[in-house]
Amino acid sequence: MTDVLDTRLGRHWSGPAERWSPPQRDPDDDTPRLECGVFGAFDVADAAAITALGLHALQHRGQEACGIACFDGQRFHTERHMGHVGDAFSGPDLVARLPGRTAIGHTRYSTAGGSFIRNVQPMFADLEAGGVALAHNGNLTNFLTLREQLVADGAIFQSTSDSEVILHLLARSRKARFVDRFIEALTQIEGGYALVAITNKKLIGVRDPLGIRPLVLGELDGKAVLASETCALDMIGARFVRDIEHGEMVVIDHNGVESLRPFPAARARPCIFEYVYFARPDSVVNGRSVYEVRKRMGRRLAQESAVSADVVVPVPDSGVPAALGFAQETGLPFEMGIIRNHYVGRTFIQPTQGARELGVRMKLSPNRAVLAGKRVMLIDDSIVRGTNSVRVVRMVREAGAAEVHLRSASPPIKWPDFYGIDMPDRDKLLAANHSVEEIARLLEVDSMGYLSVDGLYWAMDAEPRNPVDPQFTDHYFTGDYPTRLLDREIAEGRNDSADRQLSFLVDA
Incomplete structure (x- = not known):
């Protein structure tokens, strides 16, 4: 137009x-x-x-x-x-x-x-x-x-x-x-x-x-x-x-x-999620190389939650730099155990659950030569609802992996965003409603681990997080919103008022 x-x-x-x-x-x-x-x-x-x-x-x-x-x-x-x-x-x-x-x-x-x-x-x-x-x-x-x-x-x-x-x-x-x-x-x-x-x-x-x-x-x-x-x-x-x-x-x-x-x-x-996921890895945001920060996330993740494994495999493409850092820190081999098809649109969808299970293979395909018989350390940048993760884990297991250990290169996402990120409400965020042990069971992995908030700040080469005066916008992990949320406060106030009115009518 x-x-x-x-x-x-x-x-x-x-x-x-x-x-x-x-x-x-x-x-x-x-x-x-x-x-x-x-x-x-x-x-x-x-x-x-x-x-x-x-x-x-x-x-x-x-x-x-x-x-x-x-x-x-x-x-x-x-x-x-x-x-x-x-x-x-x-x-x-x-x-x-x-x-x-x-x-x-x-x-x-x-x-x-x-x-x-x-x-x-x-x-x-x-x-x-x-x-x-x-x-x-x-x-x-x-x-x-x-x-x-x-x-x-x-x-x-x-x-x-x-x-x-x-x-x-x-x-x-x-x-x-x-x-x-x-x-x-x-x-x-x-x-x-x-x-x-x-x-x-x-x-x-x-x-x-x-x-x-x-x-x-x-x-x-x-x-x-x-x-x-x-x-x-x-x-x-x-x-x-x-x-x-x-x-x-x-x-x-x-x-x-x-x-x-x-x-x-x-x-x-500044928004710390730019470094976790949104910015391109070849960008420099607020004076920090996004690629180097993501590698440091992987290094710190290895220090915090490494277990015995045979190979480090990223969930492509956003998990690649963190997986590289993880592999370098642990000395484990880094392998492309999952191959991404770059010719499939990101909005691809099929109408049935069965078709969607097959649809994930149009985007991501297992590299069986890397995965078969191996204890796989699977690295992703973040986990929101876990629906993508469980499908990837199943695909890796079907390719013959002996064990699958999933690690998130960012802390647990527990709070929604209101500053331009399309993120689900809190009741749909996996980490907001389940413990790490429960998440491991839900995602069908042998172990589950997240980078800590302090580890994320370390990866940013920043001072430890000051809860009174944080250096970054990090509410998705901490619930500490940097501004008031006026529209949401008004909407919640209206809902509370309607609930009180309904309660009064019921009592009457």
Whole structure:
């Protein structure tokens, strides 16, 4: 779908409305999903093509929808599509379709169930102060509260995305300068986010006050670019300059890069799950090599929970670096006992349980020559509900493994996330409801072990965790949320009120 927006006339032409129903997510797939990746480039030749390349590198952060918005000096142009970047933004006509030297892009996972094209980012608004296109990674924890207030005041929403709330807040600001409008809007939102936006003169990047979601600044032929991860800079041949700091806004125009600090001072608490699973292993996040951190996780895991085994086998691909570290620490051979088929889409699903059991073999196949007769140390990055794990364990046993010992290179996941990770409620999290011994029985393994929280901090080369002032956002392991969860608190309050009312009626 292509939109063309002319801010001089305030017009917005678009194709017919599209509705897309994503493939139903496999109910047995417990892989956590991060909802977005963002990219932006200012004053570069063929900005849309550069942005598309950057989004290719960020495809792992969202594989169900993508979009690009650009400004050609007179008009804004946007394209938003369901599907992969390579399918949506390829071909020799890309720059003709999306002309201009400044652009932003976004790649995302859709929410559960049906998804409308109008929810795909970047989102555009033609405001009194001019046009603005915006995309963000993360979640606003007061989104519903703000939305209800805005609707009560007469706002009309075109999507169910929390990004649109930011546009409405921008529209209602009476500040004269656009940057000041942005600051006023940002001071009203809460949660974890990294945001990029373009106006007719500027590229803006913002990271939330605690730096929960990542954002980096790069340089391409002397021009500024922004991205969720450094791997996107590598993809386009850009030089890494620095991380955008927590609570920092960078305003990029023809005068250079201006750094602003619109939020009260706070200690950074970046998301530690970026290192466990989400970031690409070749990225450097907040000054730490993701690959090296994951190897250290494996080393510490071996120190904490090694048992007699013959071979170390990763669950590919995310378990590979930790398994390497585990093997190096123990001296056990590292082998690819499970082979991943990279030509099967991640959303593959079959309608019956039996077909799903076979479906896992389309993605992962046992290497019998490695597994048969061996005591296998199976290393995965994390375990959420355990549904994937039990199928992998059964596959390894069927290949002839004498024993299977499962290890998670992260601590037990006991609490859900509200900052942009699609993670089940607490009653569906395996470690929140079962002991390690019970989990071993449920997953049909000879032994089960997790990396400790202290071990994870050690792998980060950080000081031991201070429960009063943690260095990272780690609530999925500890229950220690870094911000208030206003929408959830209100919803729980309403539920409590309804329960009390029902109790009163029953008693009466």
